[in-house]
Amino acid sequence: MGPHLDRARQDAETLCMHLLGKDRAWLLTHWQEELSDDQATDFMGLIERRYSGEPIQYVIGETEFYGLPFLVTPDVLIPRPETEHLVENAIALAAPFPKPRIVDIGTGSGAIAIALEHHLPNATITAIDRSAPALAIAQENAKRNGVNLRFLEGDLLAPVAGEQFEIIVSNPPYVPTTDRDSLAVEVRDYEPTLALFAGPDGLDIYRRLIPQAFHCLVPGGYLALEIGYGQSQAVADLLAPSGFQQIEFVPDLQGIPRVVSALRPSLG
Secondary structure, eight states, X not given: XXXXXXXXXXXXXXXXXXHHTOOHHHHHHSTTOOOOHHHHHHHHHHHHHHHTTOOHHHHHTEEEETTEEEEOOTTSOXXXXXXXXXXXXXXXXXXXXXXXXXXXXXXXXXXXXXHHHHHOTTOEEEEEESOHHHHHHHHHHHHHTTOOOEEEESSTTGGGTTOOEEXXXXXXXXXXXXXXXXXXXXXXXXXXXXXXXXXXXXXXXXXXXXXXXXXXXXXXXXXXXXOOTTOHHHHHHHHGGGTOEEEEEEEOTTSOEEEEEEEOOOOO
């Protein structure tokens, strides 16, 4: 049996709307119309892809994040609704700065950076990823959403060595490799491994990024990170020794700590 049979009708409707370029209202008022042979063949092809476990966002090639449209391919992680908490947190942290310089580490589809640019017109935003194919998608998404960002290829903060920022934001890979078998088929078999896994405990990227981020922030600047389930204490234990203060956690709608922010204290 295919995955998510409870969503089968909803997914079929979504695929049909995508194929025909119509909305749900049209679908409901024209449900008796027959597809042409070519359309029926194409529709069954889409259904087969979804039935095999391919995420519907990859099947139709797009998704929505923070109210904005994004192209997605298997080169990028599908933006999650819970990551919108990270965007909200970063917008709040940026408020005191008239012209904040913000860098998004591991930008993927560009979702976080583009959402921030959309809501912070006075910000200067840089988006970094080590995957060239991911950056190509992110650049397409920036064009699609009419925003201007600087995109750089490289590992963590290496491409901006010597620069300083008011805000550093990241949704890094944080899934422990030991959790691979427990992941949903859609995630495990289709989404990019590079964007998911970070060593046996899922903390490998935090261990490298947090000390780098401290040195790249202006005094009084903030680091904001998405974290995985049950990682809040371990991440706090990495932030404090690096010099960060005001370590605060933001829960998601289920009350699970999902975002952590921390301050590089001012001098003196």
